[in-house]
Amino acid sequence: MIDFINLYLVPGLTIGSVYALGAVGISMIFGILRFAHFAHGDLMTIGGYGVLTAVWFIPLHPLLLLPFGIALAIVSALAVDQFFYKPLRKLPTIYTVIASFGVALIFRSLAQLFWSSGNEVFISGVRMPVVLFDTFRISELHMQVIILTLIIAIALHFFLTRSQLGRAMRAVSDEPELASVAGLDTERVVRWTWVIGAAMAATAGVFAGMDTSMHPNLGWNLLLxxxxxxxxxxxxxxxxxxxxxxxxxxxxxxxxxxxxxxxxFISPSYKSAVAFFIMVALLLFRPQGLFKGRLL
Amino acid sequence: MELGGLLFYLVSVLIAGGIYAVLCLALNVQWGMGGLFNAGIAGFFAVGAYTSAIVTTAVSSKHLGGFGLPIPFGLAAAMITAGITGWIVAKICVRLKSDYLAMASVGIAEILRLVIVNESWLTNGSLGIAGVPRPFGDLLQGREADLLYLVMVWLCVLCVYILCQRLYVSPWGRTLRAIRDNEDSARAAGKDVDWFRLQTFVIGCAIMGLAGALSAHYFKFLSPSATEPLLVTFLVWVMLMAGGSGNNKGAIVGALVIWFIWSATEIFTSRLPPEWITRSSYIRMLLVGLLLQFVLQKFRSGLVPERSPKIRSD
Structure with missing residues (x-):
């Protein structure tokens, strides 16, 4: 039982936090801009490399240097939206999906070009896990990731329910025509969607890169x-x-x-198939998701 | 000698170009006619390649089969298995917005890659399958064999082209285009939209399987790295978009043009100093990504735009 918690549940919550932060952006972009953003994983990669570069120059803990990665990801996302997605907004959204597929490749080749195609680590050396109550052995990183994700989730909740901008976002996501008739500035909502989505993607990218190592395919492999x-x-x-x-x-x-x-139960080499089968089951039986999302 | 070498190189480029043309025609059925987004081309390609390899190789203890059957059986089996795989994917998400199909097709490509790498009883894992036969392999060797294979690949392209062209002008194709352009009115006219989409996706996947089989018999060796997932999928999309989606001739033209550009830049970059070679391959990928954005924004109809067949008034 202790093994289950130490070796399965906590690592699961850690990688789950990475998925959670990435999925927020995907879900918001899908809700507000109406397309599946295929470059979101690679946006995480870009954010991760932003922090990695900062670590090379500034001798601080990577998590303290998160703003550098977040800034890089936000700038990239806004630039990509401006130059590649916005011109296609009048067309059926599937064109934007194709464009985002191309942007994924652009992000990845930029990462390979500017950084390296190999693995890079944020902090080298073995770190001992923290022992709690003589039973739980949890690595420091996993605790940081889970706690930070909880804080971000709570902040996001208050942002979406209490702030004017957050409510505008939910309005555009739920009923775009009504929102624009009611005078909401849709473009502003779109911009902030990218800012929030990219900031969370960068955070997730750094978490994922610290948990394993940074490489150009990091984000794409998490996309599914x-x-x-x-x-x-x-x-x-x-x-x-x-x-x-x-x-x-x-x-x-x-x-x-x-x-x-x-x-x-399932061979570890097929781990990433689990997500796919959950998605297949959902698409078959409950495509609107657990919390009654939109069915586009 | 220099001329012979050049000719030999041209033959290899044209063979690969032919295989891409088949893939591009397949995608044209799915996207150009049916408006369906397939982001897992490499997966269906791999299914076809492995099926044909397993069916046609000599008996082996390293992987499943070696049934040693003639090559036409391999090609047919490749189309069937790739078609079945496509049917499963389409069955799940054909009734949802096309974005879901895109996600699921990426997913299935990833699952297939996992299966190919991990199930070594089936595919010999990362070591790959060796000794995949080439048609008339015992009659001809070396360059003559390549020349013969070139003819065979382009015969396949011709057959697939004729098939796709027939599909395009048929009432079936007309219905598809109606669904693509206005789903609601097609549904109102009593067309079973989901059923048509399912058929389209399966036909396209089967043709992708054929392309996979053709490539397996060309290289005579198959390993998981032969189906570089993103690059194949991506290049085919750029080819179809640049060539003209919805037009079968455009699909072939696009495949050849983009493949020639891709190969020509390879010649150029291979002369660079070694430390630049790996870098230049990333620059090529970057440029292809930018090319797709350009085509999507300014050049959507492509080199050979779609022309709807004339309406006969008899």
Whole structure:
């Protein structure tokens, strides 16, 4: 049981936090701009490399240097929206999906060009896990990731329900025509969607890069699970996306636990298939997600 | 010798170009006619390649089969398995917005890659399948064999082209275009939209499987790295967009033009100093990504724009 918590549940919550933060952006963009953003994973990669570069120059803990990655991701997202997505907004949204697919490749080749195509670590050396109550052995990073994600989730909740901008965002997501008739500045909402989505993506990218290592395919490899998380939470429901991300992360890790026999229930090499099958089941039986998201 | 080498190089470029042309025609059925987004082209391509390899290789203890059947059986089996895979994906998400199909097709490509790498009883894992036969492999060797294969690949392109062209002008194709351009009115006219979309996706995937099989028999060796997932998928999209989606001739033209540019820049960059070679491949990817954005914004109808067939008044 202790092993289950230490080796499966906590790592699951950690990777789930990464999915959650990425899925918030995907869910909001899908809700407000009406397209599946295929470059979101690579936006995480860009944010991660932003912090990595800062670490090379400033000798501080990577998490303290997060603003550099966030700034880089926000600038990239706004530039990409301005130059590549905005000109296509009048067309059927599937064109924007194709464009975002291309942007994913652009982001990745830029990462390979400016940084390296190999693995890079934020902090080298082995770190011992923290022992709590003599039983729980949890790495410092996992605790930081889970706690920071909870703080971000709470802040996001208050932002969406209490601030004027947050309410405008939910309005555009729920009923775009009504929102624009009511005089909401849609372009402003769109800009802030990118800012928030990119900031969270960069944070998630740094978490993922610190948990393993930074490489140009980091974000793309997480994309499928984040889509599954966004669908699970309900499209256009940021808080649902957070729950969805945590559920997918825990499901992926605990699926490899020795549930019924001494062997892993699902071989660890098929871990990333779990997210896909959750998504397939959702699309078949409950495409609106757990929290009654939009069905586009 | 220099001329012979150049000719040999041209043959290899044209063979690969032909395989891309088949992929591009397949995507044209799905996207150009049906308006369906497939982001997992590499996955269906890989299914076809592995199926044909397993069916046609000699008996082996390293992977499933080696059934040693003639190559036409391999091609047919490749189309069937890729079609079935496509049917599963389409069945799940054809009734939802096309973005979901895009997500699911990326997902299935990823799952297929995992299966190919991990299930070594089936595919010999990362070591790959060796000794995939080439048609008439015992009759001809070396360059003559390549020349013969070139003819065969382009015969396949011709067959697929004729098939796609027939599909395009048929009532079936007309219905598809009606669904693509205005789903609601097609539905109102009593067309079973989901059923048409399902058929379209399956036909496209089957043709992608054929392209995979053609590439397996060309390289005679198959490993997971042969199906570089994003690059294949992405290049095919750029080819179709640049060539003219909705037009079968455009699909072939686009495949050849983009493939020639891609290969020509490879010749150029291979002469750079070694430390620049890896870098230049990233620059090429970057430029292809930018090319797609340009085509999407300014050049959507492509080199050979779609022309709807004339309406006969008899």
């Amino acid at each position: 699970a984040m889509f599954a998380a966004a669908v699970l939470g309900g499209i256009g429901k940021p808080m649902g996306a957070i729950a969805g991300g945590l559920i997918i992360g825990v499901a992926e890790e605990t699926a490899t636990y020795t549930w019924f026999s001494d062997e892993a």
